[in-house]
Amino acid sequence: MAYRPTRSNDWGFPRWRGYGSGREAKPVRLCDRDGCGRPGDCPAPKSPNNPDRWYFCQDHAAEYNRGWDYFQGLSAEEAAAREADESRGARGYEQARHYAWGGSGDGTRSRDEQRALTALGLDVDADFEAVRMAWRRLAKENHPDVRPNDPDAAVKFQAVQAAYEVLRAAEERRAA
DSSP: OOOOOOOOSOOSSSOSSOTTOOSSOOOOOBOSSTTOOSBOOEEEESSTTOOOEEEEOHHHHHHHHHTOOTTTTOOHHHHHHHHHHHHHHHHHHHHTGGGGOOSSSSSOSOHHHHHHHHHHTOOTTOOHHHHHHHHHHHHHHHOTTTSTTOHHHHHHHHHHHHHHHHHHHHHHHHHO
């Protein structure tokens, strides 16, 4: 009987290769669209209450999703119940959004708002009226029409504008 060498993916312990790096071929699922030969890595539901999925390439998934109506076939009450059920799961994330904050202050401002206040030279507990006054003062000082040949002033003006937009959007969110 002749000796047949065998190749192994493992060379004993410890493993000398990464997990999932076998030598065998990986199966590739093709796009379910007729005539398409690209990989189908974007799952799409076949119908609203069916667990079966189509698998499309990115182009055909975009085409499919353009006409997709998630609430198709449901009555108005069923659609409202499903929407309420799904938004209930996301409500916890909305309530915990302020935990992304990390810095001084009382935790009511996000990290971006903290940076915007720093760019305007304000304290973390400044109200929106103080923000508006600081923005107007810095915008007048650094406006490109007032200081036409100063590139630093133009950069500072853009930073002040961006900081004000962040704080204005946050104030509108709080007011709503």
